[in-house]
Each structure stands twice: as C-alpha cells, then as structure tokens.
Amino acid sequence: MSVRNEALVDHACLIVHGPDQQGVVAAITDLVSRHQGNIVSLDQYSSNPEGGDFFQRVVFHRDDLTAVMPEIESDLEKTLAPYGMQWQLSDQSAPKRMAILASTSDHCLLELLWRHRRGELPVTIPMVISNHTNVAEDVRTFGVPFFHVHSQGPDKTAAEAKILELLAGNVDFVVLARYMQIISEDFLDKVGVPVINIHHSFLPAFIGAAPYRKAAERGVKLIGATSHYVTKDLDEGPIIKQDVARVDHSMTAADLQARGAYVERAVLSRAVQWHAEDRVIRHGNHTIVF
Incomplete structure (x- = not known):
C-alpha cells in the first residue's frame, strides 16, 4: 500500500x-x-x-x-x-523508506520512531533490525516490524548477509541509531543505498571507543554529536549535522553521556529529516545542506 x-x-x-x-x-x-x-x-x-x-x-x-x-x-x-x-x-509526496539498525542503546531509535509517529519525519519505516532483542517490544508498540539478527565475534559475514537480505528492494536509506557493530566495506558496496550514522562525539575529536570517558579525562567544556554518511573509512564520511552542549568540571563521564544523549537524538533526527527532504548534496567528503 x-x-x-x-x-x-x-x-x-x-x-x-x-x-x-x-x-x-x-x-x-x-x-x-x-x-x-x-x-x-x-x-x-x-x-x-x-x-x-x-x-x-x-x-x-x-x-x-x-x-x-x-x-x-x-x-x-x-x-x-x-x-x-x-x-x-x-x-515530494512519496516518503522515503528508512530502515533503522540499532543495538542495546535505545535513545536515538526511540526518538526517530516518536518523531515519525508525530509526522515530523517524511519517511516510512519498513523495519528495525537489531543484534539484540531488548528494544523489540518498544519497536512493536510503534507498529514497526522488528527483526533480530544475531551478530557476535569478529566475523560479521553471516549477519551482514541476513541484513542485506532483509533490506534488498525494501529501503531507500539506512540509519545506524547507535548500532554498535562495524559496517564492512563489502556491506556498503552491496547495500546500494545511503547509510547515515550518529557518532557520540564532535568529530574529528575523540574518535573510537569510550569518547565520553576520554572527554572527561581531557576536561572538555563542550561535548557534541555528529551525524554523517557512512563510508569505508570509519567515522570519516561526509558530515550532515553537528551540535554541541556546554559542560563543566563537576560533571562525571556518566553526566556527560546523559547530556550527550540529548544532543545525539537531536542531531540524528535533524540529519534524517534533511536527507529525507532531499536537502543534502554530497560532494566528495563534504555536504551542501540547503
């Protein structure tokens, strides 16, 4: 339909x-x-x-x-x-089909589902895929099909093949809503649609694991989030949207993570909206956003 x-x-x-x-x-x-x-x-x-x-x-x-x-x-x-x-x-009247990949962290996933239900995102969501099952019930309350694809260990070949099978011909773009798995170059070659990620730091600073711990140790006064297109170079794809929040010396790594979650949700949902509205033009490793 x-x-x-x-x-x-x-x-x-x-x-x-x-x-x-x-x-x-x-x-x-x-x-x-x-x-x-x-x-x-x-x-x-x-x-x-x-x-x-x-x-x-x-x-x-x-x-x-x-x-x-x-x-x-x-x-x-x-x-x-x-x-x-x-x-x-x-x-413009035909919403883009957006699949969401998620893991155990649910704040970005639920933000996208909530905004979609409110009519704020011009998309349809044919599926949510996760390598865990803890978000399954929440996803289904939004009337969105949920698929569990187990992924563990260094070899992701079988998991990626199953995800590609689910996505094939059913989506116009994919969003990694804190999907905590490394996406292979082979997957990107085969998926055939843009993939958007949210990174829990203000790139290019604090790349990799535990960015909030690194930020706390460094004594930062700003934290942020970055949404970008996924390329074979980890966390180095064209940036769509970034934002920051002020923090101070009294905040622990857990405090930074909690505040960072708000920024991540806003940044990712805005990036998704802009992409779905055809406002983003990729040019090399840059974007022009109208």
Whole structure:
C-alpha cells in the first residue's frame, strides 16, 4: 500500500550540481516554466563563480505531476547534458523508506520512531533490525516490524548477509541509531543505498571507543554529536549535522553521556529529516545542506 504526503502532492524536488557556468540557472528555471511548473522554493550555492562547483535545490508545483514526470525527466537529460550537470528529480509526496539498525542503546531509535509517529519525519519505516532483542517490544508498540539478527565475534559475514537480505528492494536509506557493530566495506558496496550514522562525539575529536570517558579525562567544556554518511573509512564520511552542549568540571563521564544523549537524538533526527527532504548534496567528503 502506497503512502503519500497529501500536503506535497504535485510537488517535485530537483537537485542539480556540476561545474558553475553562465546560463545554467536560466536553463533550469526555463525548463520548469515550459512544463507549467511553479517554483515554490529555490536554493543555490557556488563554491566559486569562476571555475567552481554549482549546487541547486528547486521545489516546484505542477498539476498532475506523476503523469508528466517522465516527460520532465527526458527534458532534463537533454537540457542539462551540455552543461555537464548531474541531477535528481523526486516526487515530494512519496516518503522515503528508512530502515533503522540499532543495538542495546535505545535513545536515538526511540526518538526517530516518536518523531515519525508525530509526522515530523517524511519517511516510512519498513523495519528495525537489531543484534539484540531488548528494544523489540518498544519497536512493536510503534507498529514497526522488528527483526533480530544475531551478530557476535569478529566475523560479521553471516549477519551482514541476513541484513542485506532483509533490506534488498525494501529501503531507500539506512540509519545506524547507535548500532554498535562495524559496517564492512563489502556491506556498503552491496547495500546500494545511503547509510547515515550518529557518532557520540564532535568529530574529528575523540574518535573510537569510550569518547565520553576520554572527554572527561581531557576536561572538555563542550561535548557534541555528529551525524554523517557512512563510508569505508570509519567515522570519516561526509558530515550532515553537528551540535554541541556546554559542560563543566563537576560533571562525571556518566553526566556527560546523559547530556550527550540529548544532543545525539537531536542531531540524528535533524540529519534524517534533511536527507529525507532531499536537502543534502554530497560532494566528495563534504555536504551542501540547503
């Protein structure tokens, strides 16, 4: 059964990026106009107008959008090819399918489920997968299917194969909501969709295990969280969203962890929202977020 956001019916989002050059903005807006589209939002950025990179996000309304999408896509291909532009066109009324991977820590998982139930995240959640069962009952109270995939020891091959089997053809992106397992390069090659992670520190500081203990030992005055796309390089993927919270000398590692949980929840949910709304453009190891 299809799910639509009725408020965004007949709204399309066009993402364009490539070499900045004269005429590209006019070409895009003229294209929307000749297809009887009305632009309701337009954001753009150029790293340098002379030989830099150009990025644009355009949301436009067009009656009977679904029927004319193939025609618009064909025109985009012909119009933007001479400019060397990459583009993506999406129907804003069709929520992206988001799978969540979690472990024993539940604060980020429950935040995403709660925000989804409140209608704050434009996604559907076809499944939650965990290597533990302690969150199963909570997940099911939200009406979301729960799958337990056991993963233990250094060899994750069987577990990753099972997860890939569950995800195949069912999701548009994956969120690691404090999923405490290392994701292999082979998994990333095979999953075929973006994977978003939340890291419990303000990267690149305090990478690896026990960041709050390291932060407490260092006497930090700020702690933070980072949400980023997952790449084969651990915790080094393109950053989507970061935030911080002030702390002081009186706080223990447990105090920092408790306060950090609030930041993690907010950062991850915001990153998920931006990705689901097609606001994030990846460019090398950077992101442009409109």
